[in-house]
Amino acid sequence: xxxxxxxxxxxxxxxxxxxxxxxxxxxxxxxxxxxxxxxxxxxxxxxxxxxxxxxxxxxxxxxxxxxxxxxxxxxxxxxxxxxxxxxxxxxxxxxxxxxxxxxxxxxxxxxxxxxxxxxxxxxxxxxxxxxxxxxxxxxxxxxxxxxxxxxxxxxxxxxxxxxxxxxxxxxxxxxxxxxxxxxxxxxxxxxxxxxxxxxxxxxxxxxxxxxxxxxx
Ligand code: AMP
Numbered sequence: 241x242x243x244x245x246x247x248x249x250x251x252x253x254x255x256x257x258x259x260x261x262x263x264x265x266x267x268x269x270x271x272x273x274x275x276x277x278x279x280x281x282x283x284x285x286x287x288x289x290x291x292x293x294x295x296x297x298x299x300x301x302x303x304x305x306x307x308x309x310x311x312x313x314x315x316x317x318x319x320x321x322x323x324x325x326x327x328x329x330x331x332x333x334x335x336x337x338x339x340x341x342x343x344x345x346x347x348x349x350x351x352x353x354x355x356x357x358x359x360x361x362x363x364x365x366x367x368x369x370x371x372x373x374x375x376x377x378x379x380x381x382x383x384x385x386x387x388x389x390x391x392x393x394x395x396x397x398x399x400x401x402x403x404x405x406x407x408x409x410x411x412x413x414x415x416x417x418x419x420x421x422x423x424x425x426x427x428x429x430x431x432x433x434x435x436x437x438x439x440x441x442x443x444x445x446x447x448x449x450x451x452x453x454x455x456x
Contacts (some may be wrong), residue, residue, distance in 0.1 A: 241266070241320040241456065242345055244286065244327070244336075246423060247353035248416040249361040249409060250367070251438045252445060255376050256353070257324040258383075261448050263364055265319035278336040283402055294402050296411030298328060298419060305335045312339050320348070326418045333427075350427040351456045353438035364409045373396035375448075378398045 243266075245253040257268040275293060278286030289299045303328055312321075327333040340346050366379030372395030377384045384398060385391050403412065436448040448449040 241348045241453065242323070242340060243348060243453065244323040244350040244427070245325075245353060246350055246420070246427070247355065247438055248357075248360055248420075249412045250363040251353040252353045252363075252442070253324045253353060254374070258323045258374055259442075260319075260322050260449070263450075265317065266322050267315060267317035267319070267323055268322045269308060269326065270324040270337060271307055271328075272324075273306075274307045274401055275299065277287060279358070283312050291308050294408065296403055296408035296415065301329055301331045304328075306341075307334060308336065312343055320345075322384055327423060328385060328415075330422060330426060334424055338409055344366070347427075348431045349452060350423075350426075351452060352424055352433060354435055354436045355438040355443070360413065361406065361409060364404050365406055367404050368383060368398040370395050371399050384430075 241264075243260075245257055247253055253258070254268075254270065257270065260266050261268050268428040273287070275289055279290050279293070280286070286304060289303065292299050308323075308326055315321075323336070327336050337347065362380055363378060366381070368377045368384060369375070370377070370393060372390060373393035375392045376382075377392055377398065389396050390398075403409075424433065434452040436445060436452070438445060440448070
């Protein structure tokens with residue numbers, strides 16, 4: 241089964257994707273993670289996208305479609321793929337459909353994680369991620385445990401993203417509404433859209449997603 245998690249920055253796509261990986265043997269494909277990896281390993285492409293990412297703008301369709309194509313060609317996870325942060329534009333959505341068809345596959349469900357814009361600012365502005373396992377914490381909503389160790393893996397190193405600041409977030413939200421939100425209508429028209437309340441407790445959101453996937 242191949243699914244898309246759709247929603248603005250801070251909606252909880254990464255958190256839910258990691259849970260699906262554990263529960264269903266799926267593979268998370270986050271173009272944001274792939275681009276950050278390219279930056280930190282200092283590749284030519286990584287250097288080219290760094291400023292665009294820090295400003296909160298989208299990198300070109302060509303770059304992210306290339307990253308996804310490479311994964312679809314080489315990886316064959318038993319549970320299928322979770323697309324997290326991709327597609328983000330209509331041309332990316334068309335390209336994904338074509339790539340999957342080429343590999344004899346399809347998009348089985350699109351989950352829109354609905355959240356309120358004000359909540360996103362709080363979620364993103366205080367976000368920290370465990371460097372070991374990717375567990376997400378938040379200064380206000382879910383602080384790092386007092387002993388400084390990740391509650392999940394015990395790691396003591398936490399990362400904060402360069403683009404998790406208010407100015408960048410506003411730009412990322414603008415990009416979402418201008419370029420990504422039309423995908424809600426696109427997938428609705430294809431009969432693939434399912435909506436969940438992304439502001440509910442993490443377990444409740446996972447439960448709502450599981451309910452959708454069990455019916456697909
Ligand atoms: P994310 O981790 O999904 O929030 O992505 C971080 C940044 O990477 C975004 O603000 C964009 O600059 C870039 N990015 C990630 N995925 C895409 C995509 N599908 N299309 C264009 N830019 C992307």
